[in-house]
Amino acid sequence: MxxxxxxxxxxxxxxxxxxxxxxxxxxxxxxxxxxxxxxxxxxxxxxxxxxxxxxxxxxxxxxxxxxxxxxxxxxxxxxxxxxxxxxxxxxxxxxANVRAVELTSDKIKTKEFYESIGVVTPNYQILNSPDELTLDLPVVLKQGKGQGGKDIKVAKTIEEVQEYFKEFDQALCEEFIEGSEISIEVLGFNGEFAALPPIYKGETTLEGVHPLNKVKTGPCIVEGLDNNLVQHTAYKVAKNLGSDGIFEMDFMYSSKKDQLYAIEVNTRPNGTRYLTTATCGVNSLCELVNMAIGEFSLANISDKLEYHYSTEIPIGNYEGPAVKEPAKSFEVNDFVVHGPVGYQRVTARANSKEELEKLVEKLI
The missing domain is CATH 3.40.50.720 (NAD(P)-binding Rossmann-like Domain)
Structure with missing residues (x-):
């Protein structure tokens, strides 16, 4: 092969x-x-x-x-x-195919797609000037295209909205959802889709803290939230996109409203893949290889599923114990170091919360 x-x-x-x-x-x-x-x-x-x-x-x-x-x-x-x-x-x-990429690479089209399939997303409007704002402050301002938090601003005042429009002529304006940030990977191939365990990425902040600077954990444990709902909703989104490969989806859960909101979808490998692998034993990049060689199936995914507690911590430059070879495999390691020098992260897993805390103490 x-x-x-x-x-x-x-x-x-x-x-x-x-x-x-x-x-x-x-x-x-x-x-x-x-x-x-x-x-x-x-x-x-x-x-x-x-x-x-x-x-x-x-x-x-x-x-x-x-x-x-x-x-x-x-x-x-x-x-x-x-x-x-x-x-x-x-x-x-x-x-992913052309339709899926076109729907997910533009945040406005993604919003319209969510609405067309009956998936709840935060209220929004397209602003061509600050004077058109009708949503209550604070709001989240975004551009239609972009990734990794680029060109996103949480505006708490109309003056901050006006400041945003000094750089941009238009904005996707969303209501600010106070709650928990959640990420989930869905694998899709030949009409079969497998939603992996959701990952907890922290709470939303008015300061707009970048996800890379947050400690993340798996599986997602948020009071009042049923992870089956996250997986079911993610599965529904992927099935309606009807394409192959990796789908990474971001959600927000508001405990005040007891509501799960879909935020965006990416049709590419994503930043939470190490944490997903640590949590459930399924490596999404390896599954791309399995799709290519005819070894991907829902039954195979089910057979691989494991259950661990995991965390991902930004540490800058890692100086702890060495990992075993292959260094990026959780099959031989209980932790993996990844990311460029100066921005490294450690993703670790264990069979209990107590064991995980002890491991993290040893590593950092």
Whole structure:
């Protein structure tokens, strides 16, 4: 079995798994100084875009293509390439299709999609000027496109709304939901969808603290919230998108209103994947490989499910005990270190809260 992987930044997360499956790995990358280029069997440096990877896939006669792209802008090009390569050459591309990317890469379209399938989302309006504001303050101001908290502002006063419009001509304006932030991964392939355990990402703040600066835990334990509701809602969203790959969804739960709100969907690998793996034993990136080699099924996911307590902590530069090789595998480790130097995070797991606390004390 020969697979083409697009993008090297995330490849070290799955290199150990690819080798364990005796898969011949081919990788394309547009940056010749990128990390992880020493890991695959073959590497091709290609221009930006999807034409280079497509040509390499055909030249190398690969069995499937697995894009490892963790940012939004290239996803639509990947989606168009997927539809072309699958239709004309019969090579599976394990990624979202054009419709799914178009609906999820624009926050306004995502809102409209939620409403069309009957999923509750915070009240919103499209503002072309601060004078049009009708929602009660505070509000959350966003741009239609963007990720990782970019161009998002929690405005507590009309003056802060006016300040936002000094930089932007339009804004998606949402009511501010006070409550718990939740993330969940859904895996989808050939019409089958598996919603993994939800992850708790902390409480909303008027200061708009970035998710990378918060301590996260798994599984999600929030008083009054039924995790089955989160999984059911996430499953409903993924099924209506009707595409392949990883879906990462963000929700808010308001205990005051006892209401779960859908916030956004990403059709790519995401920042909570280590915590999800630590919590339930299912690695979403490895499952992309399983989709490519015909080993993904709901039964296989069910057989892999484990139950652990886990946490993810930002530590800057890790200086604790060394991890075992393969360093990114929870199959041999009870903790994994990830992220660039200076912004590293430790994700750890244990069989009880008490054991987890002791492990964290040892690590940090």
């Amino acid at each position: 020969k697979l083409l992987f697009i993008g090297s930044r995330l490849y070290d997360d799955i290199d150990w798994y690819v080798k364990s499956k005796n898969i011949e790995s081919v990788l394309t990358e547009s940056n010749e100084e990128a990390i992880n280029l020493d890991l695959p069997d073959q590497v091709f440096i290609v221009p930006r875009g999807m034409d280079g990877p497509k040509q390499v896939a055909l030249m190398q006669n690969v069995d499937a293509i697995v894009p490892l792209i963790g940012i939004d802008p290239p996803l639509i090009d990947v989606a168009y390439m997927k539809e072309e390569v699958e239709e004309e050459y019969g090579i599976p591309v394990i990624a």
